[in-house]
Amino acid sequence: MSIKSLADFCGMKSSTLTDYYKEHLSDFRSWNQISHSDDYIYFTHNLGESISIDETAFSNGELYTIITNKDGHGKKGTLVAMIRGTKAEEVCKRLNKIPEGRRKKVRNITLHMAGSMYQIAKKCFPNATQTIDRFHVQKLMLEALQDLRIQYRWNVMEQENDEIRKAKIRNIEYKAKRFDNGDTLKQLLARSRYLLFKSPEKWTKSQKQRADILFSQFDDIKQFYYLALQLGKIYSLKISHDAARLKLALWFNKVEQWGYPQFNTVINTFKQHYERILNFFDNRLTNANAESFNAKLKGFRATFRGVDDVRFFLFRVAKLYA
Structure with a gap:
């Protein structure tokens, strides 16, 4: 229970009870580390x-x-x-x-x-x-994936603004194309953020539909999403340090073949910390x-x-x- 909750229960001001606890009920003033x-x-x-x-x-x-x-x-x-x-x-x-x-x-x-x-x-x-913590490694890959999604979103927004401007010049109403789930392309990219952090079995029905549409429109997002899942699967394997080295090297090659700057940065970062990343497969910590x-x-x-x-x-x- 917090001091505020206790103070409310007793009909007191929380600041009054906090000060009383600090100065009289606790041994704060005699704490041997108070000076620093x-x-x-x-x-x-x-x-x-x-x-x-x-x-x-x-x-x-x-x-x-x-x-x-x-x-x-x-x-x-x-x-x-x-x-x-x-x-x-x-x-x-x-x-x-x-x-x-x-x-x-x-x-x-x-x-x-x-x-x-x-x-x-x-x-x-x-x-x-x-x-190196495995979740920070996986997070870096997911951040690169989100960066790609956001890059596409900005491009689509710019294209949509240009089309709206042209429609005004022609004095016609602009209508954005909508997919089967009701999303425009801009909305599709904005609303796909959370599903890209999840594995497919954790998607809701609407997220599954949105993912299918997203992946049909952007094959590279689909490929990098499944590469991120593959990284997680490598971590879940109970394999030796050397076996993990080989599997990660093969995974690096799959990512690098796309030549995308943000993902190349991820791979280069991994390589700088390679041995400390591989230590996970020795101690599972x-x-x-x-x-x-x-x-x-x-x-x-x-x-x-x-x-x-x-x-x-x-x-x-x-x-x-x-």
């Missing part, structure tokens, strides 16, 4: 052999780097550190407050492809194997726990309608998850 909590907090005893690195934003888009222990399962013992900012030098400076011996016991780290995350993991946890923890933080933040007092917010997060 707006910059960082850390809990050495929560550091385990398998950890995740992620980032999240508080109020006004302020980014924090979060280190979590996979063995905590999103409960007490999960939070290892929260550090303001994502700059590798600053984050490493804070993480180095954890004894080197403890940091060297970390064996696995899951993270996304940002260069800063790589530097943090390499410098602070030198004995750990880095694994993902950043799902970090994403789940991030979602809990956002829910906690929403419950209290934002973060006005960062120190007190982090104090409450520490009480729950550290």
Whole structure:
């Protein structure tokens, strides 16, 4: 229950109850990390052999780097550190407050492809194997697919505007062509966003109809959609590191043969992180726990309608998850 809900139940102002809890009921003022909590907090005893690195934003888009222990399962013992900012030098400076011996016991780290995350993991946890989160890999491919859809949408909008202008000059009414489901081409592209994130078995009846029309109009969108599904299927296979290398190489070739810039960028990005991507097939670790923890933080933040007092917010997060 949130403080606001309790205050409403008791007929009090939420600000009054919050202040009373902060100053009298909690031990916030005697918290041993209060002096630096707006910059960082850390809990050495929560550091385990398998950890995740992620980032999240508080109020006004302020980014924090979060280190979590996979063995905590999103409960007490999960939070290892929260550090303001994502700059590798600053984050490493804070993480180095954890004894080197403890940091060297970390064996696995899951993270996304940002260069800063790589530097943090390499410098602070030198004995750990880095694994790029599979969902970030798949997300990059899906983002390229959406980029292609949006590119077509802008082209269609430009063409439609030109046709409307010509119709006005000729003093006739412009009528856009409609497909069997009632969509115009512009609407078809706009309304296809969510179905491209789903696998076919999760489409609704209307999404199935819309997908059939979309794919009949844009074969390349269809081909890249199924290539994105193929990438997910490769990840679902219980195969060795070397077998995965071969399957991904063949998949790269299928994508590259189209010669589309956005998808070539995806492949080049994958190749830069190839070994760390392939590590997934050795340990099957993902950043799902970090994403789940991030979602809990956002829910906690929403419950209290934002973060006005960062120190007190982090104090409450520490009480729950550290």
